[in-house]
Amino acid sequence: MPTENISIATDAGHELAGSLELPTGLVRGAALFAHCFTCTRQSKAAVATARALASGGIACLRFDFTGLGGSEGEFGRAGFATDVADLVAAARYLTDRFGDRILLVGHSLGGAAVLAAADDLGFDKVAAIATIGAPSNVPHVLERIEGDLAAVRQRGSGPVSIGGRPFELSREFLERVENTDLVAEVARLRVPLLLLHSPTDDLVGIENATVLFKAAKHPKSFVSLDGADHLLLDERDAEFAATVIAGWSSRYLPLRDDWPMPDDGIVVKSGHGKFGTEVHTASHRFVADEPVSYGGDDSGPTxxxxxxxxxxxxxxxxxxxxxxxxxxxxxxxxxxxxxxxxxxxxxxxxxxxxxxxxxxxxxxxxxxxxxxxxxxxxxxxxxxxxxxxxxxxxxxxxxxxxxx
Missing domain, CATH: 3.30.300.20 (K homology (KH) domain)
Known part of the structure; x- marks a missing residue:
């Protein structure tokens, strides 16, 4: 799939780094992927999901939260509220570019962030939401932080370790995480919801999915990621989750009425890849492309x-x-x-x-x-x-x- 590197301006004045996975053919809608806690847009789940959606005609933006990966800003002073603000900024970029409502997808704390961001963005801008291994209790992420959090609160900031990586956290970061009532946010949702969770998740237990599912209104769905770890490090698990999300989302991001489906013959339209071209018959659509060796994306037959x-x-x-x-x-x-x-x-x-x-x-x-x-x-x-x-x-x- 063709990938476009983009930069997103935030209200805080810094830039977020993003990768926009574009369909080789026409765009039926757009999606936004929020990565897991301290991960980046290069995580296996982020890449697999974005590409699965793009293969189905949905442009998907995966980006780095403030202070992570290629994004500017200080991670240690950001906190959950900043993650939500980052999501709103990225979502507005997508709606300005592609219009219509978008799909929100989040992994782990990113899943909690998309659930909280929907209200801020406006339910009329959200087609549906899918989460992978999302916690129902946002302060739960503090349990993954190794360090003297009491000292951070007392001094205003201090060094900690998260997943073996050193960070400097502020008191503000901790307070923003602790003051989030995600269950109440989910109860206010008025959009279709898909929860994916592993029953063997040892970082965010399956009971979190139960709490979120009970709080949510219909339409809501649950898919068990049997045998998967929390981060979906096994590519097969990441691909399975991605495929499920892509298939489910097609119900809420259907083909546009103005797409050319001829009564007779076929219609051919240029897509977003270098050579990617979409072919429409009266009842079918598919993509033609050139192989990578000729400069194409190899996303369809030549x-x-x-x-x-x-x-x-x-x-x-x-x-x-x-x-x-x-x-x-x-x-x-x-x-x-x-x-x-x-x-x-x-x-x-x-x-x-x-x-x-x-x-x-x-x-x-x-x-x-x-x-x-x-x-x-x-x-x-x-x-x-x-x-x-x-x-x-x-x-x-x-x-x-x-x-x-």
């Missing part, structure tokens, strides 16, 4: 892949139709197709308006079933008579005109 697919699928359908009409025991076919050409040379010729090199399509067909030799020969003969084959070898004229 134009020549589609050409070979058209020939191969038409061949298989024609052979099957012929065998069925004669009640021959053709159980299936496997067709191998390749395209013989010089891709770089042909592209250069096309740009210069010159004739390309001679090309060839190669097709190998395996027939399955208890067929006689005569039946096999006849079915192979029919393969050369499929409609796409005839089109490619016939007198084909392509008429081009400008659409004003």
């Amino acid at each position: 134009p020549y892949d589609l050409l070979l697919a058209a020939l191969g699928t038409c061949t298989a359908m024609t052979m099957r139709m012929y065998a069925q009409r004669r009640k021959w025991p053709l159980e299936g076919t496997t067709i191998y197709l390749t395209h013989e050409r010089n891709h770089e040379e042909d592209c250069e010729h096309a740009i210069e308006g010159e004739e390309g090199s001679i090309q060839a399509l190669h097709r190998r067909i395996a027939l399955e079933g208890d067929l006689t030799d005569e039946q096999r020969d006849k079915i192979m003969e029919i393969a050369d008579k499929c409609p796409v084959h005839r089109t490619l070898e016939g007198h084909l004229h392509i008429h081009t005109r400008r659409a004003d």
Whole structure:
């Protein structure tokens, strides 16, 4: 997926670093991902979720909270209220750019932050919320801090360790975390909610999900991340959570009514990748692209892949139709197709308006079933008579005109 590095201005005057994962094709909506406590936008859960959403047409922004990763500001003086303010600033960037309502996704304390931020952002701006391993009690995160918190309160600031990393925390940070009533925030929500939590989470216990689920209004859903750890360090767990969120969110960020779904033929529209292009038929949509070796994102089949697919699928359908009409025991076919050409040379010729090199399509067909030799020969003969084959070898004229 194409990734755009962006900078988001906060009301506090510093910049937040973000990575916007864009669909290769058209954008059906936007999402915002809030990472876990002291993590960054590069966490496995953040990357997996953002890319899964982008593959479904949802642009997803993952960013670093104040003082973490590439973002400016002091983490030790920020606190939970600053995380919420960061989310509101990032969400407004998305709504200004893409419009409509957005999806909020948060992991661990980031999950608590998106639940609290929805009210500040405005429920009319939020399509839905999904959380992963979110705590119901925000002060719970203080239990992960190693150090003399009493001394921090007394002196106003002091050194601590979080996850083995040194930080300088302020009294303000602790007070902002302690003065948050997340359950009350969830009870006020008026948007669809999805809670994902592992029953074996040893950092934020499953009972947190129970409290949040009971407090929330319908529509609400729960998915158990069986066997996963809190940080989703196993890529399979991160990918599973990402896939679930992407599938669930499609209900709340549906295809736009103004997307081109033709009554006849197809419509092709340029997307956000270097070569990414979206294809719409009357009832289907998919993305075509070029491989990474040619400068693309490899997010879909190439134009020549589609050409070979058209020939191969038409061949298989024609052979099957012929065998069925004669009640021959053709159980299936496997067709191998390749395209013989010089891709770089042909592209250069096309740009210069010159004739390309001679090309060839190669097709190998395996027939399955208890067929006689005569039946096999006849079915192979029919393969050369499929409609796409005839089109490619016939007198084909392509008429081009400008659409004003």
